[in-house]
Structure formats: C-alpha cells, structure tokens
Amino acid sequence: MKEEFKIYRLDNFGRGVSYYNGKVIFIENAIDDENVEGQIKEVKKNIFEAKASRIIDKSIHRVEPRCPYYKECGGCNVMHMSYQKQLAFKQEKVKYLLKKFADIEEDKVMPIIATKQFGYRNKITLKVREKIGFYRKKSYDIVPVLSCQVADPKINDILKDIYSLNFQNVEEITIKATTLGETMVILKTIDEIDEEYFANKLQYITDNLIVIEDGVPHTVFGKGFIKEVVGKYYYRISSLSFFQVNTDGAQKLYDKIKEYGSLQTNEKVLDLYCGTGTIGIYLSDSAESVVGLEINGDAVADAQENIMLNRVINVKVEQKDVSKVIDDYENIELVVVDPPRSGLSKKAMDNVLKVNPNRIVYVSCDPATLSRDINILKENYEVKEVTPIDMFPNTYHVECVCLLMKK
Ligand SMILES: C[S@@+](CC[C@H](N)C(=O)[O-])C[C@H]1O[C@@H](n2cnc3c(N)ncnc32)[C@H](O)[C@@H]1O
Secondary structure (H helix, E strand, C coil): CEEEEECCECCCCCEEEEEECCCCEEEECCCCCCCEEECEEEEECEEEEEEEHHHHHHHHEEEECCCCCCCCCHHHHHHEEEEHHHHHHHHHHHHHHHHHHHHHHHHHEEECCCCCCCCCCCCEEEEEECEEEECCCCCEEEEEEECCCCCHHHHHHHHHHHCCCCCEEEEEEEECCCCCCCCEEEEECCCCCCCCHHHHHHCCCCCCCEECCCCCEEEEECEEEEEEEEECCEEEECCCCCCCCEEHHHHHHHHHHHHHHHCCCEEEEECCCCCHHHHHHHHHHHHHHEEEEEEEEHHHHHHHHHHHHHCCCEEEECCCCCCCCCCCCCCCCEEEECCCCCCCCCCHHHHHHHHHHEEEEECCCHHHHHHHHHHCCCEEEEEEEEEEECEEECCCCCEEEEEEECC
C-alpha cells in the first residue's frame, strides 16, 4: 500500500529522510520539504526504504533530469535536483560528517567548488551481456544506454558508432577521451575475440584499441596511450592506470592542493598514493624535490613517462606499499596523501606520523573515511581548512581537500 511522506532532510546518499510509525524511512527521488507518495519496503532488518512514485508538493529545487535512463540507471542519483541544490547538499554532507566523526567546526569547511554539470567524465565503462549498458540501480541487470549525459561528447560519439557491433566474448567496454581530442577503446574479454573484426570496425572511430585478456592489456592499434593536459603539464593515460575522471575538476583539485601546500622552493614533498605522478609533477615547480610512492607497477611506469614527458628533474616515483614499512624520509615539509575510498590504514597512518611533516594535504573521495582519519591526525595536527570539490556532478559523491598543520 502506498503512503504519504513529508521529507525532513537528505541523508548522505541524497535520499529523502522521513518517518512512519516511529521508523526512519529513506526515500529515493525525494527532496527535503517535499511531500511524496511511495511504498515502504524493509530492505534489511529494521531498515526501511521507499521510492517516491508521485510528488505531491514539489520542491523549488526539483528539475526534470536530462537523462532518459536516469530512473533506472545506477550511475547518477541526484540529477532530479538543480545543480545549486546538489552543491548545497554536498556542502552540508561534508560539514555534517566532519563534525560528527572528527568534531571539526563548520566554519572550517569552505564553499564547494563546482565543475561542469554535464559532459565531464573522461572515461566510462559499459557492461556487456545480451545488452550493452550500465548496471540498474541496486542490481546487476543491465540498462541499455545509447548515450551518457555525464560523459564527454567524444565518448558518446564512439558509443553511438559501436553500439550495433557484435561483442561476443567481450565482458566490458571502456571508452576514454581527453580534452586534447584523443580517444581509446578498451575491450575486456572473457574468451578469444576476433581482433581483426574489431580493428576494421573501429579504426576510423577511435585512435587506440586495447584488448585486455586475463588482466593483461595489449594494443591492437594506436600508440597504446592517450595524452591529457592539466594546467601546463601533460599526462599519459594508459588502459589500466588511474586518472581523475573529471579533467576540469582535476585542474581545480590540483590548484587547491598547490595553494594549500604553499611550498617554498627549498622544501621537500612526499606524494603518497601518487598514481601516475600527476600531483607531484603539478607541484614540482614550487618545491625542491618530490618523491611519489605508489603500489601499482603500471601506474609507476606511467609516472616515469610523465616525468620525462614534462622534463621535470626533481620528481622521483617509487613502487612501494604505503601500508608497509617505508624508508626514513627526512626533512619532509609537506606530505600529500590521496588514498582510495577506504582512507589510510593503521600502518599508513603510522608512516605519515613518523615522517612528521610540517603540513599535510589530505585529498579524499570519501568524506566519511577522511573524517575518521582526521580524528586521529588532529592529535598532532590542526585542521586549517577543508574544501569540497564537485568532481562527480549528478551523483552523491564528493571530493575533499584538507590542509593540516603541525601543532
Ligand atoms: C585515488 S588514487 C590517487 C592517484 C593520484 N594521486 C592522482 O591524483 O591521479 C589512489 C592511488 O593509490 C594507489 N594505492 C592503493 N593502495 C596503495 C598502497 N597501499 N600503497 C601505495 N599506493 C596505493 C592506487 O593504485 C591508486 O593509484
């Protein structure tokens, strides 16, 4: 039976929060101050959810989602809110989590930095079964998609052209594009494929075709990598290496890291979880030297190429696990950490504290684990400022950069 709900606030996943018979109900597709209708489901013991199937009183922040797949596709979740409302939601979410888990006052959180709302993603990965598309919300079913509103238009051009090909034995299709106009199609296979067929079909559609068999990539045609520019630096992106998915956002993020780093040219930097060396290279002209540590060998190889490509002589990248014992790095003024969503492990935290830098710039794509880690770091470091950056518009995700100074 359908019930009517008043929405009091948004939770951290952008869902409306309401109450029914003393229970908290999380409601998809609902905005605070709305009255909506929906049906309650108990999704786990004592966890209740509903989906707003009818909006009775509409928020002034509600907009018609631009994407025809939005209702089913699991990719985006707050596209029914105006962009201003999405930004306000993320700003509040960061403030709430930092206060709750690290007791950081709201005035430390600076206004969120916006990026392009649509067409920002430089990479998409489509699942292939009988259909080609993205996972349906909370399911492994596939929603077929012919275009993606958050993807770079060059990616959509390729998607449109390849959609009708025969992808037998292909499990995933990844398409990458850069602002310099270079593109790459990556086919992850489950069994042998007819590479000649794909080479013929794709040669006028993309610059590179890569096939990944048993986790190992090989280039069918093209250079095997694409180039991107952020600020004055060029970066090589290969099939497996990590690159920020929002290039416009990456520049804003790296500028904020540089500002927070406030480096002098006689200062040394340690760039932990450095990926392909992007942040270290971006900081190189204002530091004496930068050492980057990264666990993934492919990323380290790309980092070496990036160092040469940009002719920087004061950046070095080493393949190391930050969660194991790391060398004694002495006289480090600034440590930048940019860990995966899980944040710093206990050992990684100990390592950072052992390096004992004057300043830490913590870059995080999950404000919950950031708050947990700040709560530990704040024993020795004062939180100066946190800036949220909207790297993932139309989703509930938010990136944060935090400056900590030794007490
Ligand atoms: C969020 S990415 C950051 C990449 C880079 N800073 C950038 O902006 O492009 C996290 C990186 O941490 C690396 N990583 C994950 N666990 C690690 C560990 N224990 N030690 C070192 N690097 C690790 C991953 O391979 C990945 O490249």
